[in-house]
Amino acid sequence: MTIDFVGGVKMQNRLKYWLLFAVMLTLALTGLPTAQAAFEDDEACLMCHKYPRMGRVTQDGVFRSYSVPPEMFSNTVHRNVPCRDCHNYIKELPHRPVKTGVTCDQECHTKKNPATGKPFSHKPVYDLFQKSVHARGKIAEGLDANKPYCISCHTNPLYNPNQTEPPKKVVDRCELCHEKLDFVTQWYSHTSRRVLEVKRSGEEIVALCSRCHSNEKMLERHAAAAEEAGEPLGEKFLIAAKSYEESFHGKVTKYGLEGAATCLDCHADQENYYRGVHGILSSRDPESPTHKNNRVKACRQCHENADEKFLAVDPHPSFDAKYNPVLHKAEAIYGVVGNSVVVALIGLSLFETFGRRRDGVGWRIRWGSTWWRRSKRNRKRIIPRR
Numbered sequence: 083m084t085i086d087f088v089g090g091v092k093m094q095n096r097l098k099y100w101l102l103f104a105v106m107l108t109l110a111l112t113g114l115p116t117a118q119a120a121f122e123d124d125e126a127c128l129m130c131h132k133y134p135r136m137g138r139v140t141q142d143g144v145f146r147s148y149s150v151p152p153e154m155f156s157n158t159v160h161r162n163v164p165c166r167d168c169h170n171y172i173k174e175l176p177h178r179p180v181k182t183g184v185t186c187d188q189e190c191h192t193k194k195n196p197a198t199g200k201p202f203s204h205k206p207v208y209d210l211f212q213k214s215v216h217a218r219g220k221i222a223e224g225l226d227a228n229k230p231y232c233i234s235c236h237t238n239p240l241y242n243p244n245q246t247e248p249p250k251k252v253v254d255r256c257e258l259c260h261e262k263l264d265f266v267t268q269w270y271s272h273t274s275r276r277v278l279e280v281k282r283s284g285e286e287i288v289a290l291c292s293r294c295h296s297n298e299k300m301l302e303r304h305a306a307a308a309e310e311a312g313e314p315l316g317e318k319f320l321i322a323a324k325s326y327e328e329s330f331h332g333k334v335t336k337y338g339l340e341g342a343a344t345c346l347d348c349h350a351d352q353e354n355y356y357r358g359v360h361g362i363l364s365s366r367d368p369e370s371p372t373h374k375n376n377r378v379k380a381c382r383q384c385h386e387n388a389d390e391k392f393l394a395v396d397p398h399p400s401f402d403a404k405y406n407p408v409l410h411k412a413e414a415i416y417g418v419v420g421n422s423v424v425v426a427l428i429g430l431s432l433f434e435t436f437g438r439r440r441d442g443v444g445w446r447i448r449w450g451s452t453w454w455r456r457s458k459r460n461r462k463r464i465i466p467r468r
C-alpha cells in the first residue's frame with residue numbers, strides 16, 4: 083500500500099515513517115513554527131500534528147486533515163485528555179495507519195472519575211447507545227453505516243463558544259483562595275459549560291435528526307429490510323421528519339420559538355435527559371416515552387392538563403391515506419366541496435354576466451359600480467345614480 087503525504091512523497095511503509103519522523107524531529111528541534119500549547123503535550127504528538135497543512139489525500143481524492151492546532155485543542159472539553167487515552171491504538175512511534183479509530187468507550191489511563199475513583203470512561207453512555215435504535219459498531223457496514231455514531235453528533239466542542247475568556251470577576255474570586263489562576267480557570271470552564279446549559283437549540287436538534295430522517299431513499303431501504311426481517315419499523319418511520327414540520331410544534335420551532343416539543347422532548351426519556359438522548363427506543367418498546375401507554379406523560383411535561391383525549395392530536399400528522407384514512411377521506415371530501423363551491427361561484431357570475439350582456443348592460447367603472455347603463459330592453463337592472 084502506498085499513501086501520498088501532502089508533499090506527494092510515495093514510499094514503502096516503514097522507510098516512509100522513519101523519514102517523516104526524522105523530518106518532523108528536525109523541524110521540531112530547530113524550532114521552526116512552534117506554538118505554545120496551553121496544555122501538556124506529554125506524548126509529544128503535537129511535535130508533528132501541530133502543523134496546519136498536515137494530512138493526506140485519500141484514495142477518493144479527498145484531503146483529510148491530520149492537523150491539531152494547539153491553540154484550538156487547548157480550548158476544547160478534552161484538552162486535559164492525553165492524545166493516546168483516546169487514540170489508544172497508537173502503540174509506537176512512528177505509528178501505523180489506523181484501522182478502527184476512536185471508539186469513545188475506552189478507559190482513560192490518566193483521568194479518574196472523582197466520584198467513583200475509577201478510571202474515567204464514556205462506557206456507560208456507549209452501553210446505553212448500544213441498546214438504542216441506533217446501535218452500531220464504530221466500523222459499520224451495510225445498512226448499519228447509515229446510523230449515527232458518537233462523532234456523527236459530537237465534535238470536540240469548545241467550552242463556552244460565546245465566551246472567549248471566563249469572566250474576570252468570577253475567576254478573581256476563585257483565585258483569592260485557590261491561588262492558582264489556571265486551576266480555577268479550568269474548573270470554571272468545566273462547570274460553567276453545564277451550568278450555563280450550553281447545548282443544542284430546538285432548531286439544531288430538529289436539523290440533527292432530520293439530516294437522516296428526511297432522507298427518503300435511505301429510510302425506504304431500512305423499512306424494506308426491517309419488513310423482510312419480520313420486524314417492521316414504526317408506522318411513522320418514513321415520514322417522521324416531514325410530518326413533524328407540518329405539526330404545530332414543528333412550525334413554531336421553525337420560527338425560532340424555544341419550548342415547543344422537539345424530537346428529543348418526546349423521544350428521549352426525561353428521567354435524565356442527557357442519558358435519554360443516547361437511549362432512544364422504538365415506540366413499540368414499552369420502555370419508550372413514545373409507547374402508547376407513556377404518551378400522556380410525555381405531553382404532560384409541558385401540557386399540564388393533557389389526558390388520553392389530548393393524544394388525538396398526532397405529533398406526526400399526515401393526510402396520506404396510508405397513515406390516516408379518516409383525515410385523508412375528510413380532506414378528500416373537503417377538496418370536492420371546496421372545488422364545487424368555487425366552480426359554482428364562477429358559474430353563477432358567468433351566468434349573471436351573460437344575462438347582463440344580453441340585456442345590453444355595459445362594462446364601465448363609474449361611481450363605485452362596474453355594471454351600469456340603462457338596459458336596451460329598459461329592464462332597469464342597474465339603476466344609475468343621478
Ligand code: HEC
Pocket residue numbers: 085102103104106107125126127128129130131137138148165166169172175176177178179180
Ligand atoms: C513524528 C511525527 C509524528 C508524531 C510524533 C505523531 N504523529 Fe501521528 N501522524 C504522523 C503522520 C506522518 C501521519 C500520517 C500517517 C498516514 O497518513 O498514514 C499521522 C497520522 C496520525 C493519525 C491518523 C492516522 C490515520 O491513518 O488516519 C492519528 C490519529 C495520529 N497520527 C495520532 C497521533 C498521536 C495520538 C500521537 C502521539 C502519541 C502522534 N500521532 C504522534 C506523524 C506523527
Ligand code: HEC
Pocket residue numbers: 127128131146147148149150155160163164165166167168169180182183184185233
Ligand atoms: C477525547 C478523545 C480524543 C483526544 C483527547 C484526541 N483525539 Fe484525535 N480524534 C478523536 C476522534 C474521535 C477522531 C475522529 C476519528 C475517529 O473517529 O477515529 C480524532 C481524529 C484525529 C486525527 C485525524 C485522524 C483521521 O483518521 O482522520 C488526528 C491526526 C488526531 N485525532 C490527532 C490527535 C492528537 C495529536 C491529539 C492530542 C493533542 C488528539 N488527537 C486528541 C478523539 C480524540
Ligand code: HEC
Pocket residue numbers: 186204207208209211216230231232233234235236275276280281282356359360
Ligand atoms: C443522535 C445523536 C447523538 C449520538 C449518536 C450521541 N450523542 Fe451524545 N449527546 C447528544 C445530545 C443531543 C446531547 C445533549 C447535549 C446537547 O444538546 O448538545 C448529548 C450529550 C452528550 C454528553 C454530555 C455532554 C455535556 O457537555 O454535558 C456526552 C458525554 C455524550 N453526549 C457522549 C456521547 C457518546 C460517548 C456517544 C457515543 C456512544 C454519543 N454521545 C452519541 C446526541 C448524541
Ligand code: HEC
Pocket residue numbers: 252253255256257258259260266267269270
Ligand atoms: C473561600 C475560598 C474559596 C473560594 C472563593 C473558592 N474555593 Fe474552591 N475550594 C476551596 C476549598 C477550601 C476547597 C476544598 C474543599 C473541600 O475539600 O471540602 C475547594 C475545592 C475546590 C475544588 C475541588 C478540588 C478537588 O480536587 O477536590 C474545585 C474544582 C474548586 N474548589 C474550584 C473553585 C472555583 C472554580 C471557584 C470559583 C468559582 C472556587 N473554587 C472558589 C476554597 C475556595
Ligand code: HEC
Pocket residue numbers: 215216225228229230231234287290291292293294295304305308314315316317319345346349362363364365
Ligand atoms: C446518521 C443518521 C441518523 C441520525 C442523525 C438520527 N437517526 Fe434515527 N435512525 C436512523 C436509521 C438509519 C434508523 C433505522 C434503524 C433500523 O433500521 O433499525 C433510525 C431509527 C430511529 C428510530 C426508530 C425507528 C423504529 O421504528 O424503530 C427513532 C425513534 C429514531 N431513529 C429517532 C431519531 C432521533 C430523535 C434523532 C435525533 C436525535 C435521530 N433519530 C437521529 C438514522 C439516524
Ligand code: HEC
Pocket residue numbers: 288291292295315316317318319322323326331343344345346347348349363364365366372373377397398
Ligand atoms: C410531541 C412529541 C413528538 C415529537 C416532537 C416528535 N415525535 Fe416522533 N414520534 C412520537 C410518537 C408518539 C410516535 C409514535 C407515533 C405512532 O406510531 O403513531 C413517534 C414516531 C416516530 C418515529 C417512528 C418510529 C417509532 O418509534 O414509532 C420516528 C422515526 C420519529 N418519531 C422521529 C422523530 C423525529 C426525527 C422528530 C423531530 C424531527 C420527532 N420524531 C418529533 C412523538 C414525537
Ligand code: HEC
Pocket residue numbers: 330331334340341342343344347348377380381382383384385392393395396397
Ligand atoms: C417540551 C414541551 C412540549 C411537549 C413535551 C409537548 N408539547 Fe405540545 N406544545 C408545546 C408548546 C410550547 C406549544 C405552543 C403553545 C402555544 O403557544 O399555545 C405546544 C402546542 C401544542 C398544540 C397546539 C396548541 C394547543 O395548545 O393546543 C398541540 C395540539 C400540542 N402541543 C400537542 C401535544 C401533544 C399531543 C404532545 C405529546 C405527544 C405534546 N404536545 C408535547 C410544548 C410541548
